[in-house]
Amino acid sequence: MTNSELDSDVAAADAPAGGEQTPHPMHKVLSFVRRSGRLDDRLQRAWDNYADRYLLDITEGNLLDVREGVTLDRDFISRVWGNENPLIVEIGTGQGENVAAAAAAHPEYNFLALEVYDPGVAHTLLLAGKQDLDNLRVAQVNAPELFKVTADAVVSEVWTFFPDPWPKKKHHKRRIVQEALAADIHRALAQNGVWRIATDIEDYALHVHEVMDDLAGWRNLGRLTVSLPIEHVGKGNADMAADMPHADFVESERFEGRVLTNFEKKGLAAGRVIHDFTYQAVALG
Template sequence: MEQEPQGQEARRRAVVSFVRRSSKLDPRMERAWEKYSGEYLLELDKGGHELGVSADVRLSREFLASVWGEGFRADGRIIVEIGTGQGENIVAAAAAHSEDNFLGLEVYTPGVAHALLMAGKQELHNLRMVQVNAPELLQAFEPGVLDEVWTFFPDPWPKTKHHKRRIVQDALASAVHAALKDGGVWRIATDIDDYALHVHEVMDVRADFENAGELTVSLATEHVSKGTAEMAAQLPHADFTESARFEGRVLTNFENKGIAAGRVIHDMTYRAVQA
């Protein structure tokens, strides 16, 4: 009888929220990588998997301080952003809050390189990047290490058959909760109504998070897929609780495009509590 995959192998076969894209860098980004990766890129034991994290890795505050090097704020908050894209948001946050520590997670090499370039140009020391699959890294944190987790404008995976690839899932929520300190928050933003519904379906029923929002929004209560989003207006709606726009998030070109297209920006804040 074939045995079920265990440990790291099981994690490799799990459904992931990204597709592999070209890791080729243009000459400018190659120079940035060569110049700044030694300082800003955290190299963790990946257990033989390109974007994995070894089951032996345990990320405590002390471990982070030891591998971070110069610039780790011993008394500062630790904030993780899942999916930094080009790095605009986390670099701006690190520059604005030199008292805190920022760790960016991104799987795409060009995006990591761009974040390294921006951090290096500003000579930031309270920011590090790590190129891994986010759920695996979150599972490696010791309990209560993180103050905040950010997931801004994740891939919406609009086709119904692909909704299982959306990164906000119960398994990740459990890992985020375990890594957050009591009262820590998970901030999520999307410009896709159907993704907002998905987040509410995953998060609003959990006993280990409370919705910390203060605004009421109306959303269709049935899912739509790519090409049928216009049907949402005719579907039954219900009220959900969301947050005002997070002031700590810079207005990126991506968000501006969503606004220009007439899409509503949904900010959701979930506070970790004891279940």
């Protein structure tokens, strides 16, 4: 999905006929906008053939809330995956290229792919089914809602690679990396578990640093020094960032476990720098 598509969707969702903004239904700030869309024949077949095996039936409603009574705990993991292997959760799996490759390469781990958009879900199902992956499951769910009902210390790692940038300043509150989600992920991670984040948007990198670097319970494991502007820019004035005051920040080298997806290739081809982060959950206090 392009940024312009995002902006038009958000404008439609946020701006009623009178031009005044109204709160989102149920007063939630979501990192996505639900859109109706028809799957092509190939993706529809993938959904029909593989949803029963891979797609978890845990959500309800158009906001993709977790159905009442669902808890992501060790019993749930044992029932769904049939083992007690460590669980890695990817937030925003896109087309599923990365999580499917990781699941194929690491059968000793369980993987849960969280994606809200139908084509991405269907394509992930297709990749899982074609490779007959036993250790991958998919959930079409609002990720923050799932982590609210995740038990303590049951997740080994959380991955959030190239989340929607929400480039307009008024939409920065919709970015998935927020303190509230960080608190729930911290509780869900096992001891020394990590949250891996990657973005090719410089302003989003600054946002991650602002949210995570001084947040209690997290340790930045990065060793690379990068220079970033210390003021935010929005869509339409990003070219101003080069002339803004800069400061040094610490980030990680590229995560070897992340395959080079088509999305990342496009970012590199456009000359964007990839920012990787590794935050380790440590004891509070």
